[in-house]
Amino acid sequence: MAVGARSGTEEPEEPAGRGETPQPAASSVHRSRSESQTEPPGSVPLDKPGTSGPSDTLGTAPGEEAGGSMKKAKKPRAFWKELPILIGIALLLALLIKTFLVQAFSIPSDSMQDTLQRGDRVLVDKLTPWFGSKPQRGEVVVFHDPGGWLNETPTPEPNPVQKVLSFIGLMPSAEEKDLIKRVIAVGGDTVECHGSGPVKVNGKALKEGSYVFPGATPCGDRAFGPIHVPKGRIWVMGDHRDDSLDSRYHQNLKGNGTVSENEVVGRAFTIAWPINRWATLPVPDTFDQPGINKAMAAAPAALGLAGALPIVMWRRRRLTAGRNPR
Numbered sequence: 001m002a003v004g005a006r007s008g009t010e011e012p013e014e015p016a017g018r019g020e021t022p023q024p025a026a027s028s029v030h031r032s033r034s035e036s037q038t039e040p041p042g043s044v045p046l047d048k049p050g051t052s053g054p055s056d057t058l059g060t061a062p063g064e065e066a067g068g069s070m071k072k073a074k075k076p077r078a079f080w081k082e083l084p085i086l087i088g089i090a091l092l093l094a095l096l097i098k099t100f101l102v103q104a105f106s107i108p109s110d111s112m113q114d115t116l117q118r119g120d121r122v123l124v125d126k127l128t129p130w131f132g133s134k135p136q137r138g139e140v141v142v143f144h145d146p147g148g149w150l151n152e153t154p155t156p157e158p159n160p161v162q163k164v165l166s167f168i169g170l171m172p173s174a175e176e177k178d179l180i181k182r183v184i185a186v187g188g189d190t191v192e193c194h195g196s197g198p199v200k201v202n203g204k205a206l207k208e209g210s211y212v213f214p215g216a217t218p219c220g221d222r223a224f225g226p227i228h229v230p231k232g233r234i235w236v237m238g239d240h241r242d243d244s245l246d247s248r249y250h251q252n253l254k255g256n257g258t259v260s261e262n263e264v265v266g267r268a269f270t271i272a273w274p275i276n277r278w279a280t281l282p283v284p285d286t287f288d289q290p291g292i293n294k295a296m297a298a299a300p301a302a303l304g305l306a307g308a309l310p311i312v313m314w315r316r317r318r319l320t321a322g323r324n325p326r
Contacts, residue, residue, distance in 0.1 A: 101127050103265070104272065105142055105178065111238035111245070112180060113213045115140070115281070121273035122180070122281070124266040135183045135234050135264050137201065138287035142265040143236075145177040148253050149245065180268060181236035181246050182211070185229045187261075192225025193218055199237075200225075202293070207286040213240040222248040224257075233258035 107120040116122065124142050135141050185191035185201050197218025198205040208218060220241035229235050235258055238244025247257035271279045 101125075105180065105268070107180065110243050111240050112140070112182075113240040113243070115182075115211050115239045116180070116271070117277065119274075120271050120277055122268040123270050123272050124268050126266040129264070129266060134261055135186065135267070136283065136287075137183055137186055137189075137292070138283035139183050140180060140268040140281045141183055141234075141236070142178050142180045142268060143259055144263045144265065145179065146250075146253070146255060146259050146263055149179060149250055150177045178265060181238050181244070183234050184237050184247075185235040187229055187231040187233055189229045189235070190226050191229060191235050192227065194223045194225075195219070202291075204289060204292045207289075208284070210284050210286075211239050213242070216241040220244075220248070224248050224251065227251075227256065227258075229258055230255075232261050234261060234264070235259075 103124050103126055105122050105124055107116045107118055107122065110118055122140075122142075184199060184206075189201055190203070191199065191201050193199040199208065199218045200206070206218075212218065218241060224247075227235065233255060235247045237246045237248065247259070249257075251257040268281055270281060271277050
């Protein structure tokens with residue numbers, strides 16, 4: 001049996017220790033297998049021929065590939081490349097805010113003095129109307145021209161930059177025909193003013209000294225009423241009664257001087273510019289006085305009584321019929 005003719009890659013027919021001496025090639029195979037089982041994966045034995053020593057691994061980084069090429073770290077994008085994206089996002093947010101949340105308006109006249117001065121910038125709440133909020137007495141509101149109110153007022157022609165900034169809400173619009181007044185009466189109210197005043201809403205006199213321009217009379221030179229404000233409409237007046245073309249001056253137009261709630265853009269809630277004019281625009285206390293809602297509160301009560309009366313009468317007849325002898 002020619003043992004020396006075996007290949008070095010074959011296993012011995014019998015284990016060592018049974019009388020046969022393992023061939024050197026086989027011993028070499030057993031040694032390499034034993035070493036591969038005891039050494040951790042990925043380690044390089046330094047005592048084997050053909051392997052590199054520690055000096056060969058000094059330039060190797062953790063991110064090196066098998067071929068020895070270094071993976072390049074992704075460089076951050078330059079700021080000037082991201083700047084157009086940031087500007088686009090900012091403009092989109094400004095447009096959304098102007099459309100659904102808040103919009104700035106510029107005061108072009110003296111009709112709301114002393115509450116608002118010419119050139120003031122006010123912020124108008126456009127969010128709450130989306131949730132069904134209606135204009136309330138005493139609020140300062142911005143509304144579109146109901147038709148014919150601004151025919152005699154010239155509209156300035158803005159430049160292209162102003163048009164763009166107005167469109168996205170970063171600048172008050174100069175083209176839109178909007179007005180700003182105070183709500184005096186709402187749908188269902190009766191409003192009137194005669195002589196030197198005062199203005200009365202549902203028979204209650206308003207104490208307007210806190211917001212009417214000093215020296216101006218409550219009616220100005222236009223007495224009116226009593227006027228019943230239709231449902232879904234409002235009666236508005238400027239705080240400078242002697243210099244405001246408000247509901248009093250448009251009673252010959254559709255709505256008899258009242259404004260549809262659908263024309264209201266929103267409520268002006270603060271003066272944002274100039275800084276030294278910053279202030280909120282609350283509802284004056286006179287609109288919270290007891291009895292001003294009396295007329296409106298009586299209507300539901302009357303309807304409830306009218307609805308309950310037939311039921312009471314039916315029940316009464318039924319009880320009476322049960323007591324009569326047959």
